Amino acid sequence: MSLKNKHILLGITGGIAAYKCAHLVRLLIKEGAIVKVIMTKASEEFVTAKTLSVLSKNEVVTDFFDANNNWNNHVALAEWADAIIVAPLTANTLAKFASGHCDNIVSACYLSARSKVFVAPAMDLDMYQHPTTKQNIDTLRKNGNIVIAAESGELASGLVGEGRMAEPENIIHFISQYFEDNLPLSGKKVLVNAGPTYEAIDPVRFIGNRSSGKMGVAIADEFAKLGADVTLVLGPSHEVPNEKLVTIVKVESSEEMYKACELVFKNVDIAVLAAAVADYKPKSIADSKIKKKDSELFLELTKTTDILETLGKQKKHQLLVGFALETDNVLEYAKAKIAKKNLDFIVANSAIEKGAGFGVDTNKVTIIDKHNKMYNFELKSKQAVAKDIVTFAINYLKTDA
Ligand code: CTP
Secondary structure: OOOOOOEEEEEEOOOHHHHHHHHHHHHHHHOOOEEEEEEOOHHHHOOOHHHHHHHHOOOOEOOOEOOOOOEOOHHHHHHHOOEEEEEEEOHHHHHHHHHOOOOOHHHHHHHHOOOEEEEEEOOOHHHHHOHHHHHHHHHHHHOOOEEOOOEEEEOOOOOEEEEEOOOHHHHHHHHHHHHHHOOOOOOOEEEEEEOEOOEEEEOOEEEOOOOOOHHHHHHHHHHHHOOOEEEEEEOOOOOOOOOOOOEEEEOOOHHHHHHHHHHHHOOOOEEEEOOEOOOEEEOOOOOOOOOOOOOOOOOOEEEOOOHHHHHHHHOOOOEEEEEEEEOOOHHHHHHHHHHHOOOOEEEEEEOOOOOOOOOOOEEOEEEEEOOOOEEEOOOEEHHHHHHHHHHHHHHHHHHOO
């Protein structure tokens, strides 16, 4: 598990170990994290904001106001963060955190934190052993922060003992492990299907549809990001998941998609069927290319298996989610599908509304649960819609499953 795409706010305070933060930022970036750095005035004596700005690829915030007198919004910074790391944490800032003092950007962000805060204390041997320091560290722990204990070794003063800031590699390891252990969907198995299906007419022709697979692939990615073991049954689509841990089963026809989904469905906790499965397929597939002859050609079509409806009948413990893509009466038709296909909730979207549906990078959805309660979402990127759907599923599991 990496820190890929995690928003990390690194607070640096004024100890000699601050110089190691350049390396820490590089490691965070290497892990795929998006890093913003905030610094106290004292820390700028040990490492420059410029260095950290170049390494983090972001502007470094050192005060409540920038050089142009614009306010640096500490609340927004804290809200942005998936985790805050304060390293090194000096005895002085530790005492401020423990008592709620707020006189610089780092302590303001600490008090505004919504995410976990990790602190890596660094101080001299006797300071680290002082009963007040120990009390303050205890207070931070009691307040829900995670303390990455100082390591033993040679200290800047020449003394040898506990007090060195944990090495950047160890800080990274600690935080990655924390995210891995605390992912909301660790241990959960998820099935997602996505993309169109191609129903063969003859060896060179098929009946297909305009689905790109973007929405379903984004959903698979989002589940995987939160620790789920995801199988993505993907029709003919150029989309590929970003998350390496998604298992992809490539299929072409609705029949192949049905078989692949049914096989996986028994063992999953959640299934989201986002694919645009053909409703009809040619009754027979010509063995060789159909030659051009008459002015008209009639194809006889037969119904495909409704994958979602079939899984709905087999459903036991699984949370089952469907999609409804409609051109008119979106909500009415979507509600009917919840009952018909035995769903927990359905994601309804319009095929004709601007910015929604097939082929575009955005979507605008309404989620309707099995009690017919509706939740409207704004037009947003398919990644953001995927996040909304997965969050809805997690909350649904907690309250309604
Ligand atoms: N679905 C499916 N198998 C099919 C057809 C649809 O699993 N053969 C699933 C889709 O993946 C989607 C849901 O059923 O999650 C609704 O699909 P949609 O095309 O909106 O509706 P249909 O049930 O096909 O009905 P209609 O085309 O008449 O609206």
